[in-house]
Amino acid sequence: MVTGGAGYIGSHAVVELYQAGYQPVIVDNFSNSxxxxxxxxxxxxGVAVPCHRIDCADVEALRGVFRAEAGIEGVIxxxxxxxxxxxxEKPLAYYRNNVGSLLALLAVMPEFGVEHLVFSSSCTxxxxxxxxxxxxxxxxxxxxxxxxxxxxxxEDILTDVAAAPGNPSPRVILLRYFxxxxxxxxxxxxxxxxxxxxxxVPFITQTAAGIRxxxxxxxxxxxxxxxxxxxxxxxVVDLAKAHVVAVRRLLDRTxxxxxxxxxxxxxxxxxxxxxxxxxxxxxxxxxxVVLGPRRAGDVPAIYADASKAAEVLGFKTETSLADSLASSxxxxxxxxx
Ligand code: NAD
Ligand code: WQD
Numbered sequence: 001m002v003t004g005g006a007g008y009i010g011s012h013a014v015v016e017l018y019q020a021g022y023q024p025v026i027v028d029n030f031s032n033s034x035x036x037x038x039x040x041x042x043x044x045x046g047v048a049v050p051c052h053r054i055d056c057a058d059v060e061a062l063r064g065v066f067r068a069e070a071g072i073e074g075v076i077x078x079x080x081x082x083x084x085x086x087x088x089e090k091p092l093a094y095y096r097n098n099v100g101s102l103l104a105l106l107a108v109m110p111e112f113g114v115e116h117l118v119f120s121s122s123c124t125x126x127x128x129x130x131x132x133x134x135x136x137x138x139x140x141x142x143x144x145x146x147x148x149x150x151x152x153x154x155e156d157i158l159t160d161v162a163a164a165p166g167n168p169s170p171r172v173i174l175l176r177y178f179x180x181x182x183x184x185x186x187x188x189x190x191x192x193x194x195x196x197x198x199x200x201v202p203f204i205t206q207t208a209a210g211i212r213x214x215x216x217x218x219x220x221x222x223x224x225x226x227x228x229x230x231x232x233x234x235x236v237v238d239l240a241k242a243h244v245v246a247v248r249r250l251l252d253r254t255x256x257x258x259x260x261x262x263x264x265x266x267x268x269x270x271x272x273x274x275x276x277x278x279x280x281x282x283x284x285x286x287x288x289v290v291l292g293p294r295r296a297g298d299v300p301a302i303y304a305d306a307s308k309a310a311e312v313l314g315f316k317t318e319t320s321l322a323d324s325l326a327s328s329x330x331x332x333x334x335x336x337x
Contacts, residue, residue: 001025001065001114003056003101004078005049006033008191009120009180011041012240013076015189018045020244025069026051027062028079031097033192040188057100059107066112074116074250076243077105080150083198084124084297087147098150099157106161106170115168116250118243121155121176123232123265123302124148132269133232133305136176136261144297155261162258171258173246178232178265178304180239182324183331190331191236200275201233201325205332208285215287217272219294222301228272230301232265235319235327239264245313265304266317275321282326 002017004010005026011033017024026038026049041049050069054061056079066072080098081087087094102119109117125148126134127141143149158172181201183190193202196212207215220227242264249255270278276289309315319327 001027001069001072001075002078003027003075003105004080004120006030006035006037006051007078009177009236009239010076010078011037011189012184012236013078013243014041014049015044015184016237016240016244017247018049022244022247024049025065025072027054027056027065029053029055032081032194037189043188044184044186055101057097057104059104062104062108063111066108066114072112072114074118074247075105075109075114076118076247077102078120080120082147084145084147085198087145087150091146094146094150098147099153102154102157106157109170110168113168115170116247117158117170118173118175118246118250119154119158121174122148122151123176123178123263123304125152125155125176126302128299129302132301133267133303134263135305136263136308159259169258171250171253171255172260173250174259174261175242175246175264176261177239178234178263178302180236181233182235182237182319182327184237185327187327187330187334190328190334200272201328204276204279204287205328207287208279208283208329209332209336213288214290215276216290216292217276218292218298220291221294224271224301226271226273229298230269230271230303232267232269232303233275233321233324234265234317235324238317238319242309242313242315245315249313260312262309262313263304263306264309264315265306267304267306268321269301269303270321275325278322279325279329282322283329285329
């Protein structure tokens with residue numbers, strides 16, 4: 001079961017899971033995605049992926065899916081609201097949806113004997129780190145948004161539930177994603193931001209496409225190589241593949257611990273200005289760039305120590321920043337057709 005499987009990362013994970021021999025079943029309420037994603041998946045895979053349009057915070061509806069799709073062996077739980085700024089304005093909606101959907105899953109999974117769960121966490125749990133790169137042992141900090149708090153709460157809930165006595169209790173892999181970018185090479189699926197994008201790369205591609213007038217670089221006075229913020233941008237297909245190895249590890253029962261945590265990033269940090277320059281090179285588009293003030297709440301610099309995922313999961317990213325940005329641009333152009 002792939003909750004949020006119609007979303008940006010979930011849809012790419014569905015492709016990689018299917019191509020690795022799994023039979024994904026999507027659960028999504030389309031609160032932040034379009035049904036056209038299903039046609040994109042069918043075009044890539046040549047088959048229709050089963051999809052249940054339900055709210056996964058709805059326990060009874062979830063039961064219905066587990067009943068209808070007998071034999072579900074594990075869950076990847078992507079479904080959540082993810083806009084940091086919106087979470088400050090609507091905290092209750094974020095706690096209800098993000099924590100509520102996890103609680104519903106944890107209530108229903110044992111009823112159907114389902115013990116394996118991969119959870120979408122985020123590098124946001126590290127806050128502003130004291131040292132770089134961040135390892136899984138880097139202390140988490142108090143979240144600076146309700147969105148970030150939901151990720152920390154969900155990690156804590158899963159850790160406590162997995163440790164509790166009783167059978168079956170879940171075996172869990174927490175994947176802390178860094179900044180996913182790019183789209184499937186077919187350009188049949190990709191990121192579909194609703195309204196004005198908050199994230200850098202969709203803003204860049206929309207500016208290049210003439211949808212936005214200019215790109216503002218938020219801050220050029222940070223203590224970084226060129227003064228702009230540093231992030232670890234991971235291609236979404238690489239990120240999707242991390243879910244396949246995580247699922248395999250859970251189903252193989254290889255892990256000694258009932259909860260394991262992995263950073264999923266490239267291990268490289270790039271500045272905003274590097275991303276802009278690289279995009280201009282690969283797309284041949286000149287961006288209208290304005291150097292602006294800092295954005296409130298931004299972390300100056302963060303990137304992953306990706307060695308645990310490499311050593312334990314055998315997971316390594318394959319796609320360069322340039323190729324990732326080229327795929328974002330190809331996707332943006334496909335939207336205009
Ligand atoms: P997305 O919004 O594209 O996908 C989430 C999907 O979940 C959407 O299709 C939405 O309709 C669905 N959904 C939301 N609430 C639901 C509910 N209650 N029931 C059923 N479906 C529901 O987001 P994404 O970028 O693909 O993110 C996936 C996960 O990864 C989220 O948990 C997010 O917090 C996490 N994450 C994302 C990023 C990022 O930058 N994109 C970074 C770190 C972590
Ligand atoms: C990247 C960099 C901006 C837009 C957010 C969430 C985080 C995680 C990933 C889910 C920053 C700069 C951006 C623009 C800019 N999501 N920027 N001009 O802030 O690293 O992380 O998404 O878990 O929790 O906070 O990503 O893409 O918004 O920004 O200069 O128009 O680009 O300041 O340095 P961020 P982002």
